[in-house]
Amino acid sequence: LPLFEGSASLKRGVYASKTKIDGRSYKSITNIGVCPTVKDEGKLSFETYILDEELSLYDKDAEVFLEKFIREEKKFESAEELKKQITLDIKSL
Numbered sequence: 001l002p003l004f005e006g007s008a009s010l011k012r013g014v015y016a017s018k019t020k021i022d023g024r025s026y027k028s029i030t031n032i033g034v035c036p037t038v039k040d041e042g043k044l045s046f047e048t049y050i051l052d053e054e055l056s057l058y059d060k061d062a063e064v065f066l067e068k069f070i071r072e073e074k075k076f077e078s079a080e081e082l083k084k085q086i087t088l089d090i091k092s093l
Contacts, residue, residue, distance in 0.1 A: 012044075013072040016093050019050055020063040026050045029090055030064055033073035037082045051090065 012033040019028040030048040034041070048064050070089050076082040 010066075011069060011072065014070040014089050015066040016068040016070060017048060018065045018067060019048055020065070021055070021057065021060055026053055026055075027093065028064065029070075029086075029093065030066060031073065036073065036075035037079065051093075 010032060015030045015032070017028045017030040019026045028048050028050045030046065032044070032046050034043065035045060070092060076085065
């Protein structure tokens, strides 16, 4: 199976998501892009943050389901500005 079914229509940016681990679903937020504020090495990355949970995920398989596109990826002037935007993104869920 492809990494993402229907992935041809994916846009770079931030998505509301659900992450399934060991049969349990968790509310999460996912970024797909090159992380232009932090590293921008031109390599596409997929980063998911599970909300309101502290989990040990070593040696665990996870499935991430993108539910809703929130915003396009953008470069912020500072890491602090990025953190503020991430907080707003999470509040919008």
